[in-house]
């Protein structure tokens with residue numbers, strides 16, 4: 519069926535115009551003033567509202583075995599929550615552990631998602647071990663349309679890779695034209711500092727941050743950049759949390775390293791005092807990298823506005839209260855992570871755009887267009903243009919509400935942003951032309967989503983060839 523979005527103000531990464539959007543067969547086929555609706559067209563009245571391209575969350579965990587338990591969402595609960603919050607595509611981390619077979623893991627993750635997602639999705643393939651068998655499997659996985667890797671420099675002996683494995687992964691990524699996303703912390707330093715703190719009887723969640731200080735993240739970021747530089751691969755730092763790590767990333771960008779930076783929702787709005795709260799309240803705010811000293815927050819906002827931070831993801835990772843309590847006597851046993859998929863758009867709009875720290879076009883860019891471009895989803899996703907998928911968010915800027923676990927759709931018994939006011943929310947959300955959400959209510963098809971296959975797009979600079987031309 520055809521769909522007409524009428525009278526809204528279309529806001530993309532570059533422009534702001536009042537126009538109608540006509541959709542046929544899942545695709546935007548016309549944009550202009552006063553478009554006609556042929557008989558049978560579904561019409562959405564967007565007068566007085568903004569129309570954004572569907573938002574893309576470049577970093578989520580749905581199926582996640584971690585620290586002896588599983589994150590709480592299923593693809594059904596997560597994709598519904600995503601759509602209600604305006605996110606129409608997410609990229610899930612496919613994370614088999616070091617002891618598992620990469621290809622088997624990939625099939626497991628794909629099977630969990632297939633037919634069970636209300637929004638579109640893609641995967642980053644975690645490389646948690648590197649040997650000849652894994653290499654052959656990674657080539658197959660990239661051919662299947664998963665054109666990005668994930669490596670962990672943290673989580674020694676579980677997800678983490680050695681420097682040797684990192685080198686070989688990046689060599690392969692450069693050859694295949696695949697971008698590698700990285701969790702940048704020094705695993706050995708974290709392990710040693712954890713043992714030291716526990717030996718001193720420091721067991722509460724407030725000791726999580728001191729066990730992975732800012733310098734440990736800066737070291738991981740700088741090391742990742744150095745490995746990119748030496749292999750010619752393209753890289754993307756996930757969930758960058760603090761000024762020293764940002765400086766390391768910017769240094770690398772200035773050297774011409776193909777390095778991009780993501781920060782995630784919690785680090786823009788919360789600081790380490792949340793993890794220092796007594797008992798389980800503190801445990802709810804344990805994630806890695808940890809929430810930081812609040813002096814970092816204004817710096818992250820200005821880096822986001824200027825584009826030094828490229829994208830905003832969530833690292834959505836819902837563990838409930840009972841799971842968090844696994845670490846009540848030892849902070850190293852608290853499952854790491856916090857939900858955010860449902861709230862990213864509304865919170866970044868409210869505390870960024872409305873409060874004046876983030877330009878509205880940069881907001882669309884960081885939460886939709888740039889993740890789309892960096893991960894090969896653009897121009898199908900990440901913009902409003904003729905020929906693009908009709909993933910649209912009609913946004914009600916007059917809405918006023920409060921974030922609460924009692925009203926959320928994410929499958930969890932708490933929300934890390936409990937009590938935060940929001941000033942705006944999606945009024946209508948479509949996936950490829952089908953209305954899936956109206957005013958906070960899911961009204962669509964739970965099996966609407968499909969996997970978006972992506973092509974490799976990063977190749978190392980041809981330094982050697984240019985050199986030989988000059989030599990002649």
Ligand SMILES: [Zn+2]
Pocket residue numbers: 577578579611833
């Ligand atoms: Zn993550």
